[in-house]
Amino acid sequence: MARGQILLTGVAFAVIMVFDVVYGLPESSDTMKRTSDWGESKRNGPDEEDLPLTVPALDSHQSIVSVTTSVWEWMGKAFVLAFVVYILYRLSKEVFQECVAKRMGLGVVWKPSPDNWAIITGATDGIGLSYAHNLAEMGYSLLIISRNDEKLQRVRSDLLSANRACAEVKTLCVDFTRPDIYERIRETLATLTNIDVLVNNVGMSYKRYEYFHMIDDLEPFIDQIVNCNVLAVTRMLAICLPRMVTARRGIVINVSSITADCPVPLLAVYSATKAYVDYLSRALEIEYRDTPGLTIQSAVFGFVATKMSSLKPSFVCPTADESVRAMLATVGIKARTHGHYAHRLQITYLEIISSVLGVTRGRPMVWSQWSYNWLAKFRSRYYEKRGLKDPWLTDNQWLTV
Numbered sequence: 452m453a454r455g456q457i458l459l460t461g462v463a464f465a466v467i468m469v470f471d472v473v474y475g476l477p478e479s480s481d482t483m484k485r486t487s488d489w490g491e492s493k494r495n496g497p498d499e500e501d502l503p504l505t506v507p508a509l510d511s512h513q514s515i516v517s518v519t520t521s522v523w524e525w526m527g528k529a530f531v532l533a534f535v536v537y538i539l540y541r542l543s544k545e546v547f548q549e550c551v552a553k554r555m556g557l558g559v560v561w562k563p564s565p566d567n568w569a570i571i572t573g574a575t576d577g578i579g580l581s582y583a584h585n586l587a588e589m590g591y592s593l594l595i596i597s598r599n600d601e602k603l604q605r606v607r608s609d610l611l612s613a614n615r616a617c618a619e620v621k622t623l624c625v626d627f628t629r630p631d632i633y634e635r636i637r638e639t640l641a642t643l644t645n646i647d648v649l650v651n652n653v654g655m656s657y658k659r660y661e662y663f664h665m666i667d668d669l670e671p672f673i674d675q676i677v678n679c680n681v682l683a684v685t686r687m688l689a690i691c692l693p694r695m696v697t698a699r700r701g702i703v704i705n706v707s708s709i710t711a712d713c714p715v716p717l718l719a720v721y722s723a724t725k726a727y728v729d730y731l732s733r734a735l736e737i738e739y740r741d742t743p744g745l746t747i748q749s750a751v752f753g754f755v756a757t758k759m760s761s762l763k764p765s766f767v768c769p770t771a772d773e774s775v776r777a778m779l780a781t782v783g784i785k786a787r788t789h790g791h792y793a794h795r796l797q798i799t800y801l802e803i804i805s806s807v808l809g810v811t812r813g814r815p816m817v818w819s820q821w822s823y824n825w826l827a828k829f830r831s832r833y834y835e836k837r838g839l840k841d842p843w844l845t846d847n848q849w850l851t852v
């Protein structure tokens with residue numbers, strides 16, 4: 452049975468128990484009456500022989516009610532207990548992973564040195580840039596890959612001046628929306644002594660939330676997003692992983708998204724590509740779990756304040772640096788995580804609420820429907836702000852009737 456169903460059943464049984472206690476089902480009141488009758492007769496000094504006779508024999512209806520009620524009570528208690536144990540388990544796991552595991556040295560052992568290289572795709576902005584700064588601060592040499600050479604050179608000198616421990620930063624200018632770049636990448640990577648870390652970060656999203664057939668330049672866009680979000684991760688792994696396996700050493704961080712947790716309408720292709728990244732990472736993590744020295748993580752970020760999201764930092768939307776620092780602290784401890792506590796709280800809230808509501812329609816569907824309702828409002832605002840007629844409503848007149 453799914454966790455959601457267990458939770459709901461637990462809640463249902465708890466409610467039944469409360470009703471039983473407050474209003475008293477027939478079994479309870481009968482029992483109380485019998486008990487008080489017996490107590491009364493005991494105070495009045497009944498004959499020893501009278502005692503068994505003061506408890507009236509149950510008729511078959513009463514005994515069925517009695518047995519049913521006690522089974523329900525028992526199950527209710529069991530489910531409430533299971534719910535409490537589940538919450539305690541989740542909390543203690545969080546506390547262990549957050550506070551204890553790192554201090555016990557259970558996380559990954561980073562091995563920064565001038566000869567050990569960290570490769571970061573999409574490293575000139577947002578999450579990728581933050582990974583670059585953090586790994587440079589540790590003392591890794593970096594290969595940063597993005598599509599704008601001017602920006603790459605600027606970021607290179609920033610990284611070197613801000614992080615004294617970082618011996619070298621190489622740059623490679625390629626556009627990940629193109630499928631013909633991997634020979635160049637392979638040649639550049641062949642010049643690196645040891646590939647110790649690969650951060651598969653590069654990704655692109657929609658320009659605006661949109662229905663699939665209304666995406667601007669639909670077919671070229673599909674090629675671009677699939678190349679950038681799916682092909683890039685897979686081909687970078689194909690180049691780096693064999694070397695890591697041979698070296699018995701390597702850390703792979705694949706950047707996925709909370710949109711991989713359920714299908715997200717109006718971001719359908721993006722959400723599907725991020726689910727691909729998540730599934731690939733999780734499957735590979737199991738394939739290579741027993742390979743010594745190899746760590747693979749699916750880094751499932753929630754909303755982060757970056758150029759891509761166009762969101763401002765807030766409690767639910769941390770900065771790239773806050774998110775990446777939290778994520779880095781989990782490498783080697785969690786094979787798949789949402790990283791920052793704000794993202795973990797969001798996902799736990801969504802899991803619990805949609806588990807309870809999603810019993811009949813399925814949890815992911817409730818979640819997807821919420822996302823759709825929410826994003827549809829943002830989408831409408833886009834058209835309103837520009838004084839444009841929403842083509843979705845124009846094409847589907849019946850929706851406005």
Ligand SMILES: NC(=O)c1ccc[n+]([C@@H]2O[C@H](COP(=O)([O-])OP(=O)(O)OC[C@H]3O[C@@H](n4cnc5c(N)ncnc54)[C@H](OP(=O)(O)O)[C@@H]3O)[C@@H](O)[C@H]2O)c1
Pocket residue numbers: 572573574575576577578579596597598599602625626627628652653654655679706707708709751752753754755756757758759760
């Ligand atoms: N922001 C969020 O809320 C969020 C949430 C979950 C997951 N993520 C994921 O996190 C990753 C990074 O997102 P972000 O928010 O940090 O994005 P961002 O701020 O827009 O940065 C994207 C980086 O990738 C580079 N890039 C983009 N397209 C490229 C291409 N075709 N070829 C080469 N480089 C390219 C950009 O280079 P230029 O600067 O030169 O364009 C930039 O360095 C993505 O995989 C995204 O799906 C983001």
